[in-house]
Amino acid sequence: MTDTTGAVVKSESEIGGGLTPKEAKKRRMEQMTAEERGYLRRKALMEAVWPFFRFVILFGLGFVILYPLIYMVSCTFRERSDMTDPTVMWIPRHYTLKVLKETISAMDFWNTLKTTLLLNIGCSFVQVLSCAVTGYGFARFKFKGKGLLFGIVIMMILVPTQVIALPLYAQFRFFGIRGLFSINLIDTMWTMYLPAITGNGIRSGLMILIFRQFFRGLPKELEDAAYIDGCGPFMTFIRVMIPNAGSAFLTVFLFSVVWYWNDYYVSSTFFTNTQTVAKMLQNLDTQLKQRLFNSATIEISPREQIVWKEAGCLLSITPILALYVCLQKYFTEGIARSGITGI
Amino acid sequence: MAEAKAEKKKGIKMPYEKRKAMYGYGFIALWMVGTLFFFLIPLVKSLWYSFNEVSIGTGKMLTKFVGLEKYDYVLNTDPNYTTYLKDMLLETLWKTPLVLIFSLFIAVILNQKFRGRTLSRAIFFLPVIIATGPVYKIINGDMSSTGNTGAAQFSTMFSTDLVGELLQFLGIYGLSDKMSTMISTVADNIFGIVWASGIQILLFLGALQNIPPSAKEAAQMEGATAWEYFWKITLPYVSPFILANLIFTVIDSFTSPMNTVMGRILTMKEEWKFGEASAMAWIYFAIVLAAVGLVTAIVNKFIYYEVE
Numbered sequence: 001m002t003d004t005t006g007a008v009v010k011s012e013s014e015i016g017g018g019l020t021p022k023e024a025k026k027r028r029m030e031q032m033t034a035e036e037r038g039y040l041r042r043k044a045l046m047e048a049v050w051p052f053f054r055f056v057i058l059f060g061l062g063f064v065i066l067y068p069l070i071y072m073v074s075c076t077f078r079e080r081s082d083m084t085d086p087t088v089m090w091i092p093r094h095y096t097l098k099v100l101k102e103t104i105s106a107m108d109f110w111n112t113l114k115t116t117l118l119l120n121i122g123c124s125f126v127q128v129l130s131c132a133v134t135g136y137g138f139a140r141f142k143f144k145g146k147g148l149l150f151g152i153v154i155m156m157i158l159v160p161t162q163v164i165a166l167p168l169y170a171q172f173r174f175f176g177i178r179g180l181f182s183i184n185l186i187d188t189m190w191t192m193y194l195p196a197i198t199g200n201g202i203r204s205g206l207m208i209l210i211f212r213q214f215f216r217g218l219p220k221e222l223e224d225a226a227y228i229d230g231c232g233p234f235m236t237f238i239r240v241m242i243p244n245a246g247s248a249f250l251t252v253f254l255f256s257v258v259w260y261w262n263d264y265y266v267s268s269t270f271f272t273n274t275q276t277v278a279k280m281l282q283n284l285d286t287q288l289k290q291r292l293f294n295s296a297t298i299e300i301s302p303r304e305q306i307v308w309k310e311a312g313c314l315l316s317i318t319p320i321l322a323l324y325v326c327l328q329k330y331f332t333e334g335i336a337r338s339g340i341t342g343i
Numbered sequence: 344m345a346e347a348k349a350e351k352k353k354g355i356k357m358p359y360e361k362r363k364a365m366y367g368y369g370f371i372a373l374w375m376v377g378t379l380f381f382f383l384i385p386l387v388k389s390l391w392y393s394f395n396e397v398s399i400g401t402g403k404m405l406t407k408f409v410g411l412e413k414y415d416y417v418l419n420t421d422p423n424y425t426t427y428l429k430d431m432l433l434e435t436l437w438k439t440p441l442v443l444i445f446s447l448f449i450a451v452i453l454n455q456k457f458r459g460r461t462l463s464r465a466i467f468f469l470p471v472i473i474a475t476g477p478v479y480k481i482i483n484g485d486m487s488s489t490g491n492t493g494a495a496q497f498s499t500m501f502s503t504d505l506v507g508e509l510l511q512f513l514g515i516y517g518l519s520d521k522m523s524t525m526i527s528t529v530a531d532n533i534f535g536i537v538w539a540s541g542i543q544i545l546l547f548l549g550a551l552q553n554i555p556p557s558a559k560e561a562a563q564m565e566g567a568t569a570w571e572y573f574w575k576i577t578l579p580y581v582s583p584f585i586l587a588n589l590i591f592t593v594i595d596s597f598t599s600p601m602n603t604v605m606g607r608i609l610t611m612k613e614e615w616k617f618g619e620a621s622a623m624a625w626i627y628f629a630i631v632l633a634a635v636g637l638v639t640a641i642v643n644k645f646i647y648y649e650v651e
Contacts, residue, residue: 057452064533066466133373134373136370142367143368146367152382159386160598160628161598163621164389165612166612167389199373199377199378200381208374233369233370237370258471309481
């Protein structure tokens, strides 16, 4: 850094001097005032020391984040007796797949995974579409009451689900037209799908906001060209805007999948027998108690139970972690590029 | 949507502006319907429930107006609620600024060029995909239903004991109890703060990348130190995001699996005490909303908007 900035400033006077870079630099240093030299020296020192500190900071904090994951893996593949063995810290003494298998059966993992994926992918998909359409409406059209309606979007971000969960439960329990008919939607997937289709699913307020910002950032000329060619607004949206919004769609979709995956509040409110992975993990304690710990033949101390809990954690984050590793770019760069940066 | 199309077909001449407005309604129509049913009505109902004795009847919810009785119960009679509320509000109060400072700091570091940057970013955003679910609860060692000592041991095994061991290693023995509790709290909270800052880092990083190169060049020409650069260039440019992140952090604390107030509300609901649960939710929400509104009003004065 020192060289380049110096060179840019002073190089004109040096041209034709026929000096080697080292000599040129020396001469430049001589021409500087003490203040300038001090600045450059401090800067050089800072640049030498800082990477070391940066490494220490990042390494330490990175470890804080990775530590639970490493611990999870370590616990999953050890026997429960290793938990009470004080010599075992990270590397298990006895490797076994037993714990993993038992946890899979306790969580009924494959069926649960199937249900979760069905809910997750489907809901995320329809919700991304509905939120994109809504966001586009807010971004590009002027209509009466727009400010008020957008205020409602902000409210949707602010109001915690817990506040509206109770009446929503009642609404799904007696779904229909008052006095005519009502059906019980509790424990069906409609309780997740209906809000998602209409852009009211988990964190949809945030998604509408992201899409609004994104579409506002696209050049207006795109649409004007389409309008002049005789394309209506809806066709313009489908033919012109959607192809341009590919990465935004993917980013929001990924976040939506993550949010649905991790949600247990909404699903435990509306589902009684339908199981999702997050809900299963939440109730893992009870499941394990029923299936494993209650047997009279073996005694399992609370500390040993951790093995199964960690295995459950590992199971439930693996799919989403795999997604994250494969599409990391869209998670980390997508949000910054497509939208929300313009708050 | 259908309306607008029909009118077009009939050939009724509509001013361009008005027609565009109709299309606007068309685009948000689906959302409006959904919001009415799945957001606005439940929101109003929940407020209404908090003033009522609620029970489930055949085919509908039965309500009996009792005025402020539920609020009175929640604030004065309920054994846990006020304690939880106080703790939760206090925690939000001191944790939010720490999360903001920390995430800005990390974002500035992650915005520099160095080897392994992509990997570091990937690691620091990991909490975004994990920390929102029940996994975090187990990681954090809070087994609510069992409350066993093993879990507590596990959560503190690393932070507390390691710090203790480190101190012993350094030859520091016999610290007062107060001191060692303080150290362990700090260690525990570093974990909490790091895990709560995923999205915030992401947003700050986005903001940092939007700082125009010209600003950076100008600062370099004038010989700004990194310290001056941070205060005179970085901070003004990211200031709008400080507010956004502040709101996001507070909202996030609502949905955190560690939120005891929300846990209490859920328990009340499971006991079919809908009125009480609603009152609890509304008190909490109203306090937080008022606080956020106040902070927004204050912070807004110090924010630098480039456009205006």
